[in-house]
Amino acid sequence: METRATRLSLRIWTILVIAFLWIPLVLIAIYAFNKSVVQSWPIPGWTVHWFSIAWHDPDVRAALWLSVKVGLVATGAALGLGSMAAFAIHRFRFFGRESISFLLLLPIALPGIVTGMALNSFYVFAGIGLSIWTIVIGHATFCVVVVYNNILARLRRTSPSLIEASMDLGADGWQTFRFVVWPVLSTALVAGGLLAFALSFDEVVVTLFTAGNQATLPIFIWNNLREGQQFPIVNVVAFAVILLTIVPVTVSQRLTRDTGVVRRGAALTAAAEATEITTV
Amino acid sequence: MLVPPVAVFLVVYVGSLSVLFVSSFWTVDSFSGKLEHIWNVGNFRTIFSTADPTYLRIAGRTVGIAAAVTVTDAILAFPLAYFMARIARPRTRTLVFVLVLLPLWSSYLVRVYAWRLILSNDGALNWALGGIGLHLNIAYTNWAMWIVFSYVWLPFMVLPVYSALERIPDNFLEASADLGARGWRTFSSVVLPLVLPGLIAGSIFSFSLTLGDYITPSLVGGAGSNFIGNVVYENVGVNANVPFAAAFATVPVLIMAVYLSVARRLGAFEAF
Numbered sequence A: 001m002e003t004r005a006t007r008l009s010l011r012i013w014t015i016l017v018i019a020f021l022w023i024p025l026v027l028i029a030i031y032a033f034n035k036s037v038v039q040s041w042p043i044p045g046w047t048v049h050w051f052s053i054a055w056h057d058p059d060v061r062a063a064l065w066l067s068v069k070v071g072l073v074a075t076g077a078a079l080g081l082g083s084m085a086a087f088a089i090h091r092f093r094f095f096g097r098e099s100i101s102f103l104l105l106l107p108i109a110l111p112g113i114v115t116g117m118a119l120n121s122f123y124v125f126a127g128i129g130l131s132i133w134t135i136v137i138g139h140a141t142f143c144v145v146v147v148y149n150n151i152l153a154r155l156r157r158t159s160p161s162l163i164e165a166s167m168d169l170g171a172d173g174w175q176t177f178r179f180v181v182w183p184v185l186s187t188a189l190v191a192g193g194l195l196a197f198a199l200s201f202d203e204v205v206v207t208l209f210t211a212g213n214q215a216t217l218p219i220f221i222w223n224n225l226r227e228g229q230q231f232p233i234v235n236v237v238a239f240a241v242i243l244l245t246i247v248p249v250t251v252s253q254r255l256t257r258d259t260g261v262v263r264r265g266a267a268l269t270a271a272a273e274a275t276e277i278t279t280v
Numbered sequence B: 001m002l003v004p005p006v007a008v009f010l011v012v013y014v015g016s017l018s019v020l021f022v023s024s025f026w027t028v029d030s031f032s033g034k035l036e037h038i039w040n041v042g043n044f045r046t047i048f049s050t051a052d053p054t055y056l057r058i059a060g061r062t063v064g065i066a067a068a069v070t071v072t073d074a075i076l077a078f079p080l081a082y083f084m085a086r087i088a089r090p091r092t093r094t095l096v097f098v099l100v101l102l103p104l105w106s107s108y109l110v111r112v113y114a115w116r117l118i119l120s121n122d123g124a125l126n127w128a129l130g131g132i133g134l135h136l137n138i139a140y141t142n143w144a145m146w147i148v149f150s151y152v153w154l155p156f157m158v159l160p161v162y163s164a165l166e167r168i169p170d171n172f173l174e175a176s177a178d179l180g181a182r183g184w185r186t187f188s189s190v191v192l193p194l195v196l197p198g199l200i201a202g203s204i205f206s207f208s209l210t211l212g213d214y215i216t217p218s219l220v221g222g223a224g225s226n227f228i229g230n231v232v233y234e235n236v237g238v239n240a241n242v243p244f245a246a247a248f249a250t251v252p253v254l255i256m257a258v259y260l261s262v263a264r265r266l267g268a269f270e271a272f
Helices: A004-031 A049-056 A058-091 A097-109 A112-126 A132-157 A161-168 A173-202 A217-227 A231-259 A263-279 B003-023 B042-047 B054-087 B090-105 B108-119 B124-130 B142-166 B170-178 B183-211 B215-220 B228-236 B242-265
Strands: none
Touching: A004 A231, A004 B054, A004 B090, A004 B108, A004 B142, A049 A058, A049 A231, A058 A097, A058 A132, A058 A173, A058 A217, A097 A132, A097 B003, A112 A132, A112 B003, A112 B228, A112 B242, A132 A173, A132 B003, A161 A173, A173 A231, A217 A231, A217 B108, A217 B215, A231 B090, A231 B108, B003 B242, B042 B054, B042 B242, B054 B090, B054 B142, B054 B183, B054 B228, B054 B242, B090 B142, B108 B124, B108 B142, B108 B215, B142 B183, B142 B215, B170 B183, B183 B242, B215 B228, B228 B242
């Protein structure tokens, strides 16, 4: 339908936009090997020196370790809460069902700064000192929805007759779970968990409000950028963060394929579903 | 089974939101710095004051740049989404899809930082422009914020526009051609109305995410580039005036509430 010229210009446009999306990431990768401490372009020479400096830097190590701990705990909490909520929403019809879906989506639907300061004023109000746990709670509130969406999507695509068949064939509740439900859900759980971890690992907007004096890896970058310090180390850390978030996401994409999980995209899909239900 | 997650959520999240909302009607004593629980609308009066339009100007800048970013992303995303949905072969489509999605997931802060390096005076942009004898001093300006925001939220626009385009049946276009419509006519009377919900859905992301941001303005914006988010952040931290921060934070939330209800009318939620 489209003329040859239209097709060609669309193709060129696509290539240009993708270049626009990737050039900054490639540049960060190159800057990580920058020989000079001055961040100008082109870089004067190559070195892997900063990798070892960054690796042995106690602040970087502390930040990395904190990020990993927070990510793991928040992901664990999100897996528990998110899958329970998904099961309940899928299995039962009850009063306030739609509002619960909506409630779970709020932390991602509202601007991060609102979530951040809401939690911050809650902690101040309740007299809770900022610690690793306040960071974890903050991260868990928006990680739950990722797990919840993944599990719910998988449950909706799974035919209930599978479970009925298993029961008819004489399996008890545990056997049905072990041999029917679990194989169906496990990849969704892993995918949801990986996404939640990636989300937590890279979060900065909410974390700045809930972290107090401790620095997660993104906060380490943020602090150094604001104070204009240690750019070579920041480059290496930035490069590492890109690699560390891209890997889990790629794995999780492969595991889910058709669920099309996108951070806020998934949230809005579910929000749309929630509003559809309420309007009908 | 639903009790634990919902209980946690109710207590922590809704609790915090209510505390926040209520506190926007309180004040902080300017001498003692103590929170006074006296109900008043003084915070909102300061924000909407026309005598001292500082905060109105900040709100205006935030909304203006959010709108500019949304339009830019729509223009950048549409041809790409069209290529993905209607021209690319399945293999190419998957590849483009992955190439668009991965940057979305790599750290937001790092991507903003990358642009700081690119836009700086001796950065990659000026190196490239130097080849044709140009030099741009746009680091730490509103232009820089516009570029960086358009960059970071672009994938959010591509996805809903793509899924809207993909759903247009081929025979709609054939029918339009059979009825004598040329390419442009088909585009404006058939394709565009059908993609509109997708465009609006994408605009929800780019608009709302820009509206609530304070990282990009602090890292690539200049001295006079404060966003609503920056004022909120400073008032929670340095200035310790949470009531005022809370009051200002309700502005983007209200704008988004209006935006979302309009978007729902226009059918944006069916576009996913």
